Amino acid sequence: MNTVTFGISIKMDQLSYYEYGYFWYFYQDGSIEFEAKLTGIVLTLADTPGKPHPSATELEPGLWAPYHQHILCARLDLDIDGDANGANNTVVEVDSFAHELGPKNIYGGAYEISETILKRELDAKRVVDPFKSRFWKIINPNRKNHMQHPVGYKLVPGHTTYPLALPESTIGKRAGFMYQHLWVTKNETKERYPAGDYPFQHTGGAGLPQWTQANREIENTDVVLWHVFGTNHIPRAEDWPVMPVERTGFHLKPSGFFARSPAIDVAPAAKPCH
Numbered sequence: 001m002n003t004v005t006f007g008i009s010i011k012m013d014q015l016s017y018y019e020y021g022y023f024w025y026f027y028q029d030g031s032i033e034f035e036a037k038l039t040g041i042v043l044t045l046a047d048t049p050g051k052p053h054p055s056a057t058e059l060e061p062g063l064w065a066p067y068h069q070h071i072l073c074a075r076l077d078l079d080i081d082g083d084a085n086g087a088n089n090t091v092v093e094v095d096s097f098a099h100e101l102g103p104k105n106i107y108g109g110a111y112e113i114s115e116t117i118l119k120r121e122l123d124a125k126r127v128v129d130p131f132k133s134r135f136w137k138i139i140n141p142n143r144k145n146h147m148q149h150p151v152g153y154k155l156v157p158g159h160t161t162y163p164l165a166l167p168e169s170t171i172g173k174r175a176g177f178m179y180q181h182l183w184v185t186k187n188e189t190k191e192r193y194p195a196g197d198y199p200f201q202h203t204g205g206a207g208l209p210q211w212t213q214a215n216r217e218i219e220n221t222d223v224v225l226w227h228v229f230g231t232n233h234i235p236r237a238e239d240w241p242v243m244p245v246e247r248t249g250f251h252l253k254p255s256g257f258f259a260r261s262p263a264i265d266v267a268p269a270a271k272p273c274h
């Protein structure tokens, strides 16, 4: 997991005393959830009590916390229905949409999905779209389920945000990965960190923006998904003196991977509890 925090007047070496708790949940229905819990002590600045600050919240008279964002990136080397040698996977973007009122939508309540295969790296720079209930499905086209459909898992974005730092800013150039919520690359073991190996020592573009310029084929091959997500933190008085938890994360759910709900097969308790 890689993270970056920024906001007006915050440099990357002034992160105050945040703590990030990383939680992975493995559920009996075959789904996997990741949740980051952010807590700790927010960065503060001091000024004359009551003085207006355009980009900070006054927490106590004379004490402000600047607005800022936390951006995380998960490198997901999925091998759906693979083995120790990996698996060839394909990533599909799934949007839901409704036709206009007419022959394809007689009563106005019907809707469909559209599935788009992400074929090359430059096609796979994607953002979330809650208006289309967008998610991404990772399938193994070489392995079929009981209905001869490719087995898969879907990546469902959770609470997230979009960077407000401009792409021309120093952090915008160095952490260019944060302007997409999804990147898909051909698996390359040297490519491990979304802003490159030395995020403080390049002038811009290293990592995902640079690697994907090669525009490698990513269909039915060993792929890596990079899911970017985060939270926009407008501090509240209640974030002081120790911040209650802010959460962000995502969910991976089986999608045609099992023949039916795997939770049905959970063994009963040894001793009934009544």
Ligand SMILES: [Cu+2]
Residues within 6 Å of the ligand: 042, 068, 070, 233
């Ligand atoms: Cu924060």
